[in-house]
Structures are given as structure tokens and as C-alpha cells.
Amino acid sequence: xxxxxxxxxxxxxxxxxxxxxxxxxxxxxxxxxxxxxxxxxxxxxxxxxxxxxxxxxxxxxxxxxxxxxxxxxxxxxxxxxxxxxxxxxxxxxxxxxxxxxxxxxxxxxxxxxxxxxxxxxxxxxxxxxxxxxxxxxxxxxxxxxxxxxxxxxxxxxxxxxxxxxxxxxxxxxxxxxxxxxxxxxxxxxxxxxxxxxxxxxxxxxxxxxxxxxxxxxxxxxxxxxxxxxxxxxxxxxxxxxxxxxxxxxxxx
Amino acid sequence: xxxxxxxxxxxxxxxxxxxxxxxxxxxxxxxxxxxxxxxxxxxxxxxxxxxxxxxxxxxxxxxxxxxxxxxxxxxxxxxxxxxxxxxxxxxxxxxxxxxxxxxxxxxxxxxxxxxxxxxxxxxxxxxxxxxxxxxxxxxxxxxxxxxxxxxxxxxxxxxxxxxxxxxxxxxxxxxxxxxxxxxxxxxxxxxxxxxxxxxxxxxxxxxxxxxxxxxxxxxxxxxxxxxxxxxxxxxxxxxxxxxxxxxxxxxxxxxxxxxxxxxxxxxxxxxxxxxxxxxxxxxxxxxxxxxxxxxxxxxxxxxxxxxxxxxxxxxxxxxxxxxxxxxxxxxxxxxxxxxxxxxxxxxxxxxxxxxxxxxxxxxxxxxxxxxxxxxxxxxxxxxxxxxxxxxxxxxxxxxxxxxxxxxxxxxxxxxxxxxxxxxxx
Ligand code: SF4
Ligand code: SF4
Ligand SMILES: [Fe+2]
Numbered sequence: 001x002x003x004x005x006x007x008x009x010x011x012x013x014x015x016x017x018x019x020x021x022x023x024x025x026x027x028x029x030x031x032x033x034x035x036x037x038x039x040x041x042x043x044x045x046x047x048x049x050x051x052x053x054x055x056x057x058x059x060x061x062x063x064x065x066x067x068x069x070x071x072x073x074x075x076x077x078x079x080x081x082x083x084x085x086x087x088x089x090x091x092x093x094x095x096x097x098x099x100x101x102x103x104x105x106x107x108x109x110x111x112x113x114x115x116x117x118x119x120x121x122x123x124x125x126x127x128x129x130x131x132x133x134x135x136x137x138x139x140x141x142x143x144x145x146x147x148x149x150x151x152x153x154x155x156x157x158x159x160x161x162x163x164x165x166x167x168x169x170x171x172x173x174x175x176x177x178x179x180x181x182x183x184x185x186x187x188x189x190x191x192x193x194x195x196x197x198x199x200x201x202x203x204x205x206x207x208x209x210x211x212x213x214x215x216x217x218x219x220x221x222x223x224x225x226x227x228x229x230x231x232x233x234x235x236x237x238x239x240x241x242x243x244x245x246x247x248x249x250x251x252x
Numbered sequence: 253x254x255x256x257x258x259x260x261x262x263x264x265x266x267x268x269x270x271x272x273x274x275x276x277x278x279x280x281x282x283x284x285x286x287x288x289x290x291x292x293x294x295x296x297x298x299x300x301x302x303x304x305x306x307x308x309x310x311x312x313x314x315x316x317x318x319x320x321x322x323x324x325x326x327x328x329x330x331x332x333x334x335x336x337x338x339x340x341x342x343x344x345x346x347x348x349x350x351x352x353x354x355x356x357x358x359x360x361x362x363x364x365x366x367x368x369x370x371x372x373x374x375x376x377x378x379x380x381x382x383x384x385x386x387x388x389x390x391x392x393x394x395x396x397x398x399x400x401x402x403x404x405x406x407x408x409x410x411x412x413x414x415x416x417x418x419x420x421x422x423x424x425x426x427x428x429x430x431x432x433x434x435x436x437x438x439x440x441x442x443x444x445x446x447x448x449x450x451x452x453x454x455x456x457x458x459x460x461x462x463x464x465x466x467x468x469x470x471x472x473x474x475x476x477x478x479x480x481x482x483x484x485x486x487x488x489x490x491x492x493x494x495x496x497x498x499x500x501x502x503x504x505x506x507x508x509x510x511x512x513x514x515x516x517x518x519x520x521x522x523x524x525x526x527x528x529x530x531x532x533x534x535x536x537x538x539x540x541x542x543x544x545x546x547x548x549x550x551x552x553x554x555x556x557x558x559x560x561x562x563x564x565x566x567x568x569x570x571x572x573x574x575x576x577x578x579x580x581x582x583x584x585x586x587x588x589x590x591x592x593x594x595x596x597x598x599x600x601x602x603x604x605x606x607x608x609x610x611x612x613x614x615x616x617x618x619x620x621x622x623x624x625x626x627x628x629x630x631x632x633x634x635x636x637x638x639x640x641x642x643x644x645x646x647x648x649x650x651x652x653x654x655x656x657x658x659x660x661x662x663x664x665x666x667x668x669x670x671x672x673x674x675x676x677x
Contacts, residue, residue, distance in 0.1 A: 017270075019294060022317045026361075030395075032393070049268060050376055050377065052265040052376060052662075068293075068294070098314045099294055102295045110295050114293065115293075142317060203413030204421035242307075
């Protein structure tokens, strides 16, 4: 793929999965209209879910999933050493994702409940940035392939890579979705970063905040509205904790 | 004969999740032949505890990124069983449509993106973009179409948003449905080309007598709910999934193992076919005959063929379902839901096999106990025993090399289309 007659360097990419559902990796094989172009624009050095060839010679590491066992810590540190750019792909990688809900339980009894007298090794769930420095985060459960593509363009042509700064509400209005608060439901749209095109409210569910906070959300006024509408702190906390994406804020 | 073979695959490629193959043959004696799942446990059954019924389906979907629609549907079905809710007929049809879309998407992903490279001697689908552009064009076309169908019905393919306890929240527009139907009719030609391609592949000639477990169809090839059956003649009600699945913990595996009448059993497309082949759409049955698939088939490699046969079946059924939906006009899609204390079970045929969710609710509609029995969890012990038997059958010849054996065993595991991350939920 030439640009102004110049063959750009194909970025060498590796994809790695940690504790996750592999839904984000799957998005890399979606968006069928541009899949062949995407696979041609990059050089895939390692992508276990899709390919049997693998190499440690890569520039960009895309990391899916959170860390929930000690061997994952070591694996991640090794990847960080190899990669020039390390990208956290999806809510599990960026925030811990739904996996983080595990941390609310006692791990010993959790283990007992699932594995009886054969406990398996596990540790509290942590996001990638809690273990190694992360260069770029692409949140979402799952990630949007369009954002992954724009990241690739950013690396190949240095075009700007910028996640939306505004909240999900804006995209909801663009889709003419009736506000969930009007239907008596709690929605994190006003404080959550847009970029998903608001599928959840369109499907009749309040946003659960999988993409994490928009830029400088007005938490105070949001919490006041939530209270005025009659939602309890427990309901609000449950929403904020679902993807582990709102660690930065505590409700008083 | 001094045959020595070693295979040590850490994190097998082109499957979902992390599993290892280890084979050690010394002086013609099998010292070790194993399939072990080493995925990190996620403890979904614990995380589901205390969750409100409106959240359970969303969380359950995150067990698996490829069959999130099945997990979500299975979850809401378990809750509907607990609350004794009957969903409207239109919602039943919409759910089945999305379910079929997922089956198509998942089978195509497996058959053409993950399994096919082995038959072309390539490490992945990437070199095929240049070498077999027509196959890749078909693969992306079919998968894209299936994804768009799921997006239309479920609001999103990966982690659906339109399924709630009581029914479905969105009624797709008529012209969208008809547009998709049109494309699906044309996609049958694409599928036929894939079937012709498959007729040229030689699958390893390997059989191991296996018990197959699936839903039992009454009038239709089964996908959502109903009674349970095994090819060894065991039958149970949906609610009695425990005596059917008998999970236990193996010390080498983070996935549980299952057994029924034998040391292990298999689930998936081949199991569904073996137990329900007479209920296939006639056109899908023709394809089965064309590709030499006959019940009861004990060759696990034929699971790929069964998946392809099911692709034909679901496409034909989607075409009919869309006609029915369009003819009956927009109907009620949500039933009234009142939470109550009690237990419920849901069984759904996910692409990779039968899946169960079982919840116990308190009277406020929060989960007190959750148990999920996942397709690949049930297959893992069977894969393990298949590998042993495969090594016995093929490894004891002079021509066998470490490399050949590694490929053969990897293909065997792949033929199950295992979703290992899902099996360790
Ligand atoms: S962010 Fe969501 S889709 Fe991505 S791996 Fe985690 S659970 Fe799966
Ligand atoms: S609406 Fe909210 S929960 Fe849904 S995808 Fe967008 S950010 Fe995530
Ligand atoms: Fe389980």
C-alpha cells in the first residue's frame, strides 16, 4: 500500500491474550470490508488465536485481558521489554474489566466454591498498567475495530490518534435514542467516553461505562442527578464497578 | 521397533484460549499423551453471586467473546425458568435468528479461518489472502453477513445488548430483515463452493467410539432448550443437567472434566448431528451425504464437516424465520417479569456444544448460587482421551516424526473448535 509513491514500513504487530474472553481479539478479525487491507497493512509477528507462526521481533504489542496469575506478570514483563509500543486493548486490559468483580470476593472461598479441594492458582485481578507502563489504551468491551485501525494509521503514517473526549450521551442523541433516564433507568452515558456509538442504550439498557471516563466528567452534578432520580448508592456503585473503569472516583 | 517421539506444544495456536499437548513415546511405549488446559481461572460462578437478574445476562456474555449470544441467551433462559416467565412468540423467533447468526459466524470462523490453513499447509489464514483469494473473499463475505445479522437482531454481535429476561428489546425493521434474507439466499452459492472445497480435503482416518451429548430435537433440529440425550441412550430433562454432565476437577487442568456412561463424552456440531440428523433441513442433509457424514460418526475430525452442514441448515432456517416474522408483523417482544425466589436452568446449543446455566435466586431477584457447564469443559476430557488413542493408532510407525505427530494432534484438538478460555470461566 503506497502513499505518495512511498512504501511505508509495515508495523510489526504481535497480539497477546491474558485473562479475558478473547472477544477483543476476535474484533481484529471482524470488520470484514477492510480485513484483507488491515492484514496487508501490518506484519503479524505473533497472534496465537489466528496463526501458528510466531516471533519475538515486533514493534507493537496489542495486549488483551487482565492479569490474574503470577505467570502472567512474568509474561507481560517480557513483552514490555520486546515492544516499542504497548497497547492495552479493551476494558479487561485497560481497567481489569468484568474480571475485577472477582476482587470483591475472598479468593480462598471462591476457589473452594469452584474447585473444591483442588484449588487453582489465582491472584487479585489487575489492569495491564498496574504491572507495566502502557503507551496507548483503547477501551471498550469489546474494543471497536475502527479505533484499532486508526491506531495502525497513527503508527504507519503518524496520523493523529485520538479517542473522543465527549461522553456517550452525544452519540446516543445522534442515534435518536430515547434517554434511559426518561424511561426510569440508570445510565452512565453522561460520564463515559464515547466512541462505541452507544449500542447499549439503543438496546434498552443504560450504559455500563465499559469505555471508562470521558475527559473531565462532571461527577458531582451527575451524582446529584442520579440521586434526584431516586437511584441508590448501591445501584450506582454496581454500575461504576461493573467494568472496573471508574476507579478514579468514589461516591461519598 | 525403537520408536521415540516427543511433542511438547505450549499454548496451541489457532484455538481460543490456552492449552498444551504433551506426548512422550519411548522405545515404542507411550509414556505420556496429554491435553491439558492451563487457562487462568476467572471465577464467573462466584462473580455472578449477588448480581441482580437484570445484570446476569450481561455478565454471563463475557464468559466468551465468540459465543456471547449463546451465553446471554442461556443465562436469561435460566432466569426465566426460575421466575416462571414465558416469553412472547416473536421473541422466541428473534432469539433463534440471533442464535443462528452466531452459529454461522462461529462455524465460518472456525472452518475457514482457523482449521482450513492446515489443509493448505499454511500457518494461518494470512498467506491465503494471496494464494486463495477466492476462498478468503467467501470467508469474509459469509462471516460479515452473519455478523450483520447478529448486529441487527442482538444490537451487537460480541456481547449482545438486546436480550433481557422476558424477551428481546428491539424489533428489527422489516426492510433490514428482507435485505439480509436476500443476501442469505445468495450466500448459499458461497457455502456450496466451501462444501466443494471440503470434498477435496482428506481427513485423517481415525475413529474412537464416543458418547455424544446434545439437546434432543422434537420437530426441529435443536438449538434453544428442550430435553437432553446421549448417543448411549441416556435421557434427562433440561433441569436435570447435573446427572448428565457430572463435572469433576482434574489436578492438571484448570478446566473441569465431565463424564457420563464412559470415561468422557463429546458435545458440539458432530454430537448434535449424530443425535438429531433426521431433523436437518433437507438441503443440509444433502450436503452431509455429499461429504460422507453419516450418523453415528465417531471420527472427531468430521466435526468440521458437521459444522459446515449446520451452516447450510441455519441459513435455510433463517430464510424461513424471516418470512414468518415479516408475515406475522410486529408483535409483542417482552413479557412482564416479576422476580421471585427459586431455581432455574437454561440449556442452549452453543456453536461448540451444549451449554448450561443454573441460578438460584433470592426473593429480591439476586443470585445466590450460579453454576455454568460450558461446551469445551465437557469436551476437554474427551480430547485428552482422543489424543491417547490417536497416538496409539498413528505413532507406532517408522514414518512418524515429531513434527507430523504434532500437526496431527494439533489438528485433532482444533477439530473440536475448542474454546478454552470459555471452558475455564
Ligand atoms: S474487554 Fe470485554 S470483549 Fe474484550 S476481552 Fe475483556 S470481556 Fe472480552
Ligand atoms: S453504551 Fe456504555 S457500556 Fe455500552 S458500549 Fe458504549 S460505553 Fe460501553
Ligand atoms: Fe462451571
